[in-house]
Amino acid sequence: MIDGVSLLSGLECRACCTLVEADRLIGVCPTCGHALLATYRLEDAPPGFRPEHWRTRPGGVWRYRELLPVRASRAIASLGEPETGVLPLADVEGADDLDLWAKNDGALPTGAFKAREMSVAISRAAELGARSVFLPSTGNAGVAAAAYGARAGVEVRVYLTEEARPELALACRAFGAQVRTVRGSIADARAAALEQEPGRGSIDLSTMREPYRVEGTKTMAFEIFDRFGAAGLPDAIVYPTGGGLGLVGIFKAFTELRALGWIEAIPRLLPVQAAECAPIVRALREGRSRAEPVPPPLEFVGGLTVPAPFSSERVIEAVRWSGGTGVAVPEREIRAAERRAATTGLVTGLEGAATIAGLAALRREGLLRSGERVLLYLTGGGIAPEVPWMMESAESTLPLRRE
Numbered sequence: 222m223i224d225g226v227s228l229l230s231g232l233e234c235r236a237c238c239t240l241v242e243a244d245r246l247i248g249v250c251p252t253c254g255h256a257l258l259a260t261y262r263l264e265d266a267p268p269g270f271r272p273e274h275w276r277t278r279p280g281g282v283w284r285y286r287e288l289l290p291v292r293a294s295r296a297i298a299s300l301g302e303p304e305t306g307v308l309p310l311a312d313v314e315g316a317d318d319l320d321l322w323a324k325n326d327g328a329l330p331t332g333a334f335k336a337r338e339m340s341v342a343i344s345r346a347a348e349l350g351a352r353s354v355f356l357p358s359t360g361n362a363g364v365a366a367a368a369y370g371a372r373a374g375v376e377v378r379v380y381l382t383e384e385a386r387p388e389l390a391l392a393c394r395a396f397g398a399q400v401r402t403v404r405g406s407i408a409d410a411r412a413a414a415l416e417q418e419p420g421r422g423s424i425d426l427s428t429m430r431e432p433y434r435v436e437g438t439k440t441m442a443f444e445i446f447d448r449f450g451a452a453g454l455p456d457a458i459v460y461p462t463g464g465g466l467g468l469v470g471i472f473k474a475f476t477e478l479r480a481l482g483w484i485e486a487i488p489r490l491l492p493v494q495a496a497e498c499a500p501i502v503r504a505l506r507e508g509r510s511r512a513e514p515v516p517p518p519l520e521f522v523g524g525l526t527v528p529a530p531f532s533s534e535r536v537i538e539a540v541r542w543s544g545g546t547g548v549a550v551p552e553r554e555i556r557a558a559e560r561r562a563a564t565t566g567l568v569t570g571l572e573g574a575a576t577i578a579g580l581a582a583l584r585r586e587g588l589l590r591s592g593e594r595v596l597l598y599l600t601g602g603g604i605a606p607e608v609p610w611m612m613e614s615a616e617s618t619l620p621l622r623r624e
């Protein structure tokens with residue numbers, strides 16, 4: 222097990238400045254209902270705490286334990302998350318004067334970056350005594366929660382939007398989670414959850430409704446720092462955005478590295494949304510501090526389909542404070558980019574493909590300059606569509622549970 226002790230010091234609400242003790246189960250700010258974020262005693266870091274020390278440990282999510290919230294090693298629910306690869310992208314149309322890279326989270330357990338969130342959030346929930354959790358999902362978050370819940374011995378209920386690929390529901394069940402399919406958007410799935418869950422003593426793992434999923438997403442930035450070093454960090458990170466949790470985590474991680482004195486500049490964060498459902502990009506463009514809900518789109522675009530993101534203020538400030546802004550790309554261009562990427566061997570999922578589709582718009586608007594180092598974040602295509610035993614036996618298999 223990896224050494225190192227969490228420097229977690231508490232939780233804070235940036236909307237109303239309430240501070241909350243961290244070592245009990247809590248969801249949102251008790252004063253105003255906004256998102257809570259974890260704080261760390263960076264000034265109390267042990268003397269040997271340096272980036273070089275991290276690099277003596279196995280790569281992956283739990284390499285960064287000091288800046289993650291789980292205190293006890295035995296509470297860690299891990300499925301062996303690897304440090305995910307970065308690869309140069311040499312032949313992307315219209316980008317040949319960029320130093321272009323992709324980081325591919327498809328290699329994580331359950332096939333997407335959601336493994337980072339759920340490994341950390343479910344470990345922490347279990348450490349604080351949670352026995353069951355629930356969340357609405359368009360697919361990948363639900364599967365990751367189901368897998369890590371199984372690992373941690375925590376009961377998981379997933380309220381899945383009906384547009385999610387059917388194999389994702391089967392995968393959730395195969396991991397032992399209960400699944401309810403809900404007609405409509407992720408907001409409808411959440412409404413269904415809020416009808417069913419009261420009285421069950423369960424923890425709401427919805428995006429930004431508990432403090433620790435965002436801590437897991439920080440490891441995306443820590444790995445980028447590890448791979449490129451302080452001097453070689455990308456100038457900009459292009460990131461596919463639904464609810465925007467990953468942007469909050471990436472910015473938070475870089476801010477913590479800067480507070481430690483390990484980096485100076487923070488890469489510009491450039492979210493890409495589907496034009497059919499782009500509340501965050503719209504707010505960024507219109508100079509507003511929070512996203513206004515948009516009507517649910519007619520076309521489903523996977524994890525990008527979040528018409529009413531919660532605590533969008535945190536997402537928008539992360540992008541603005543990094544010096545970035547967002548672009549929206551039509552769904553058909555995203556689907557075309559996904560197919561184009563496949564011809565180069567890359568399975569991007571719709572979400573990752575949005576970053577490739579977004580490049581042209583970013584170039585057109587002068588948001589990426591010639592010679593810059595640019596990293597496209599491929600958040601992962603999700604669990605493979607062909608897992609035959611899951612398709613055959615999920616309905617009848619009894620979940621295996623630790624006693």
Ligand SMILES: [Zn+2]
Pocket residue numbers: 234235236237238239250251252253254255
């Ligand atoms: Zn508050």
